[in-house]
Amino acid sequence: MKQSVDDANTFFRLLNQRVADTSTQLQKAETVSVGCTRKRVVWTDDKTVLYRYFPLPFVQPSPARPILISFALVNRPYVLDLQADRSLVRQLLGAGMDIYLIDWGNPDDADCGVDLEDYIERYLGGCVRHILDTHDTDALNLLGVCQGGTFSLCYCALHPQHIANLVTMVTPVDFHSPDDLLSKWVRELDVGLIAQAGNAPGVLLNALFLALAPLRLMQHKYVRLLGRGTRRRDIETFVRMEKWISDNPDQAAAALAQFVKWFYQENRLIRGTLEIAGRRVDLRQIQQPVLNIYAARDHIVPASAAAALQRYIGSRDYAAHSVDTGHIGMYVSHRARGAATARIISWLQERS
């Protein structure tokens, strides 16, 4: 009996020590920076900024067309270039590709009327036109991620002549797939109220995403740090991810209301009833090669919601790539992101 009490005391003493050590390491890592690859601003419109990455030294340029990356509105795009060994951007640059990235910026109250037409036609379209002019070419490669992928599909359907190849990553297409919890939750929201209420605070949306699996995302992942030990590098990566997860721009009221109503509530994209700037978005107009990459264990964009794309586009050159990871893992997991990016590179090279 005394032996087991002694063992328990020893264990709890060690556990307390581990908690204290991890806490200290987390505090030390608070100053880590995010985003690692050099880039410069090449175009702006309102708060939207288009970056072009500098090529990596000693890398032979690829003959492939420039790639424009369109990320979601709800998080910041630097997760695609979080740190040197977890950077989709760097991996693409390593293959000699010319990379542009859209940063939609942080909408403030003056932007509450910015709508989906602005995002798709004006900002995304403006970026596309700038790149086409710069490279004196007729089409580029478009890589859309998550909600940015949905925007890319809309743009591609409206302006197919501007897009040579389309890559979608963890992109929702069917917003009514049975396992889409987010869709179920927002189905009964009063979008009229949302539009009137002004910009939606980013922290609120983040809380919504965390609420999809609260114990796992708000407790379990921290406790698991104890099991990893206190390797500085791991802790720093963890803190970078934490910084990214809690870096949520507010959402322009008009655009959010439209996105919730048109996509989540009415599923217009696949029903063929979506109109942007007075023009119908017909996915069958997407006839260029399409690579669709999605995560098998995605709790935000279920695999079924992304995989539906094949049924609605007009392209005969369609490839799907399912990765055994979750939504966030697709961006930063060594194995998952590495495999997905390698697939993008080889797929684009085959079509350059």
Next chain:
Amino acid sequence: MLYRLRLAYLRMIRSLAIVVLPEPRFCITFRMDSFAKPGTSNAVTAFAEAAAHFLEFIQEFSGETAAAHSAPDLPLLAQRLSGELERWLRAWSPLAVHSEHARDRQCTLDLVTRFVQLQEQLATQWSEVARISGHQLIERLGKSSNEVCNLESAMNLYDLWIDCVEKAYADTVHKDEFCRVQAELANTATALLLQQRKHAEDLARTFGIPTRNEVNALRLRLKDLESELYALRSRSKHGPHPKRQRGTRSGRRPI
């Protein structure tokens, strides 16, 4: 005969009034619509108020005649009606905004009450999640050894607990009832926010401070002017242009 007709009419008006007046959701919906669109019709509210006064009037009259059967106390009736009219006139005066404020306060109160009710409904769902999680953990532990003697066994036990909780949570939050309550909670919270914002706007207006609505109106006007300017520039550069092509390089700020 006249008395019966009055009663029938009274019943009809009362049934109308029940539809129009006391339903809190109607009240919320109306408030949201009305203050957002200056210049739009107030017919629904005006009708509801007029109907309510009419109802009161008929009630006074019918009550009096019903009680007396043949000889109503007309001076007393006149006194009551005069009292009602005087109250209405005092409230109606353009400089008396008390009734408007009272309605606003009532609306806010209704929203807060509904918000609390919905939170309580959600709380019962959380209780269920917690109860099921506990049961599942015990079930899955079974007769195996639960001894926590090192970090690995502690983590394993914790992982199992998280699995149980997430499963119970997922089972609950996918249900239609949960989705409905959560959505209504969000809608109520947003309506409450708008109601509070209206109070703030009223206060700002009282003190001559520019309001968010005014700033938004200015912003929209600026945006329109920007569009007109862009269209004019486009026309002068490329000849007549039917529709603005936004975001082209020529009209933006390439760096």
